[in-house]
Amino acid sequence: NIRVNQLGFLPQAHKVAVLPAGAAGEVEVIDAASGAVAWRGRAGPAAVWRESGETVMLADFSALTRPGDYRIRAAGAATSEPFAVRAGVYAELNRAALKAYYFNRSGMALDAAHAGAYARAAGHADTRVLVHASAASKARPEGTVIASPKGWYDAGDYNKYIVNSGISTYTLLAAFEHFPDYFARQRSAIPESGNTLPDILDEALWNLEWMLTMQDPHDGGVYNKLTNLRFDGIVMPAQASSEPRYVVQKGTAATLDFAATMAAASRVLKPYEQQRPGLPAKMLRAAEAAWEWARANPAVAFRNPLGVVTGEYGDATFEDEFAWAAAELYISSGKDGYYAAMKPAGVSATVPEWADVRGLAWISLAHHRKSLSAVADQSLIAARIDGLAAALAAKWRASAYGVAMQGKDFVWGSNAVALNQSMMLLQAYRLNGKRDYLDAAQAGLDYVLGRNATGYSFVTGFGARQVRHPHHRPSMADQVAAPVPGFLAGGPHAGQQDKGDCKAPYPSALPALSYIDDDCSYASNEVAINWNAPLVYVSAALDVLGGA
Template sequence: MLTLAGLGAHGAASADDIKLNQLGFLPGAAKVAVVPDGVARDFAVVDADSGKVVFHGALGPATSSPDSGDTVRLASFAPLNTPGKYLLRVTGLPDSSPFEISPSAYQAVSAAALKAFYFNRASTALDARYAGIYARAAGHPDTQVLIHASAASATRPAGTVIASPKGWYDAGDYNKYIVNSGIATYTLLAAYEDFPAFFQRQDLNIPESGNGRPDILNEVWWNLEWMLTMQDPADGGVYHKLTNLHFDGIVMPNQATQPRYVVQKTTAAALDFSAVMATASRVYAPFDKALSARMLTAAQSAWRWAQAHPREYYQQPKDVSTGEYGDKDVSDEFAWAAAELYITTGDDAYYQAMRAPEQATSVPSWGEVRGLAWMSLARHRKQLSAAADQRLITNRVEVLAQQLADGWKKSPYGIPMQTHDFDWGSSGLALNQAMVLLHGYRLTGKRDYLDAAQAGLDYVLGRNAVETSFVTGYGARSTQHPHHRPSQADGIAAPVPGFLAGGPQPGQQDAQHCPKPYPSRLPAKSYLDHECSYASNEVAINWNAPLVYVAAGLQVLTPR
């Protein structure tokens, strides 16, 4: 039975609510709130304890937002940089949610977003020492996984049993998909490559905390171990997914006991695997040379398989109905794998294989990964061989960052998100945009890029038309009922913390299955905080990963 009991304290956003980042801001950050247009032309920031006005400013011009149907003004208070707890006050409107200005504003949410991966670990019990009230029994040992007919080979005919334990559950379901796991794993590795000191200090309170290796690399290793088992040692090909034939019911992991299969080797899986293993090979090299070498060998054999099988697209078998992650354009996956192999090995042949001049760029998503190649090349640009076109690399990152900044400048809500960005997983998209902007900022030092990235994080933490922090457990009005089997089945009122809900998108594909209507058909308001809403309220590892990246990146890069 679904329960609506938790909704009382988090009723629908009202039209006169002020919207802002409910966690707050670093002292040196851009600080912006969205204020519904009314009689007021100015605003005040008030100390939440004393009630004293600490900042006074003029509201920006009124603009109407077609995505939300709202007419709003922006309140900007960047000069207020004294740590404290505040709220925004506008005559004629209710006060905003309280927020903090703090030098550690995003430490906790960054750690929670990473700890969410621990909460989604397959093949292990979660001990109360680490999981608190969310402790649970082990599920999905995945030590007896069947080769599906679609994946049969001479050495592994259909029905062969292999072991493929560990890894993370992909999303609200309990299956494991190489393509989506790949971009999530890469994004966490990229966060470590860009902000190593931040992550070396971070203690997640996971079983590997205190073992001398950064917790983020322990957590990522849990998934890399699984990914390595998804490669067929006979030929280097990589199975597309490890799955039930059909989705589980809404039960805890240990109650989900359907047989598990690996399904069809695909070009996309081989290339994503190759890119991730090449990246991991260089990241883990200082810690474990043998492991690093093993991962590079795995990356290279997957690459060779993909060269020999360039058009093995995923075709969902008739007896399988779980997620597809199908992708019929793998030119971007080829480019990404080539780029990572080039960076790790220094072999110019891989740079040539990338065909860099032909690769445009775009905000990364699981099916369009060209942008990851450009960000990796930019990150390592000072160590690249003469074969690499430095100007092209800089240009690809900067052009995309500038496009996003242009959208941010003209947006009524002051965010990079445009109408077409309210698509499935819009929260993850907002954070991938912010990740691109942070790369642009690292490359050029242009302050606009940092401020636009801040706006992306502000968006998912409450500066949005439904006035919701889409991160469970974080913010005064946060997602309460994510489509996430453990959160739904554990009998605990509060959702498992640190998960990013998919967010508004007007497709509303689940509307006919949901007992409660969406509040609106408008793109920015098509959000339903109900367990039924897989289309707007599911969680997914590839959305959480850029949350880890962006929260850490802003924490590190924002000037003091």
């Protein structure tokens, strides 16, 4: 079958479809309603995509810039799903991807006015959470009751994890920091939409306020997670177990991710000081206290304590978290000591993920480069950003599928790898305007919206062949047929690490095909806040930058 981004493209975008090798080289883009030929051209040479075992050809129809609804056809293949060409083509996607965070709010009832068919009662108020034995201290012995309300559920489960909250919340803040006008207009119809803050900041605040409660005020350290001892059943939040929830062990990664996120938030919220008096300063103080704790406790790895079996987000290397926290503290506090503490010459740039956040440091430094103090090495910042983008663009250029995704990228949550690759490419495009970087970033969004080996559009509610059965407790337990919209499914996962639990068979052992649209497949079809965040970023960025 012909694979194409099922949502579509801005008029000036790079536009590519993937054709099976059996199709004719002659390709037509036709008007979806009238069938009139809008573009005619030839596909490129056939090549094998090792990741899916397919032999395919690429058709580049970028020359088609006239707005409309289209399909692609070629003899020997089924006509493609429909897609649009128009300005602002990602606005609805972006709105829904942001709204997904509202749908995953802990401790809040979702009313019909904002949630429609997905209205539900509140769950997990978390106003009486216990300090777990693993987190006990003199000031807060085991069993101490603390309040830790709000925040987003991490994913398809109902726990709240600081490590994953850090990268997710930061990515939303960065989206706003980079594209403030776009998000000043973007309305996600949340209860706070009527106030004077942009919705994306109101949404981020819901989680930031929770994160603040996860810091021990006595020493600045941050608990790894707020969790049940075991995962809740497949029930709605209000029906979840009434067993106690716990904050567990403090750790270096959680504390530094907290420091970085709070430092960034203090800066992004500064202009809104009047709406939240004292909050930006409080966040910066919290960030500095966390930093000090991590300096004194530089290698506290987190492993699930005995009896706790929920998500671990265990990470035993901390250079990247130190670098990211130092960079954010440097930018937000203006203190040169933090730049030195980052040891930037030894920090490479990589595609961000929850366990590797060094790329986020470079994103922030690059965005703020013009206002950094003299200690910052401007050419190093540019070289790191461009170096990573050049490497990704080289893979994209060499790929039979026209994507940067390759074998080792098909991890648990691979769709977010594709989008985080795009996010890094976009940083380079913003820096130096090299067109290839914009086009390679576009390919990452195309990939999750249908130009992939499964043929699915991986965002619930979007695309002609969309994911229908994500591993997401509310989507599974509510009585609504369609899943909660705006969520990105995890995507193909070569490790297939849910095989023992999920009865549905994987269709293939190949990485790019290791995906099942079945709600039992938590390793390929769960949703998660850290996967949706680059979707928010990239859809906004392409709507803004791709319009030129």
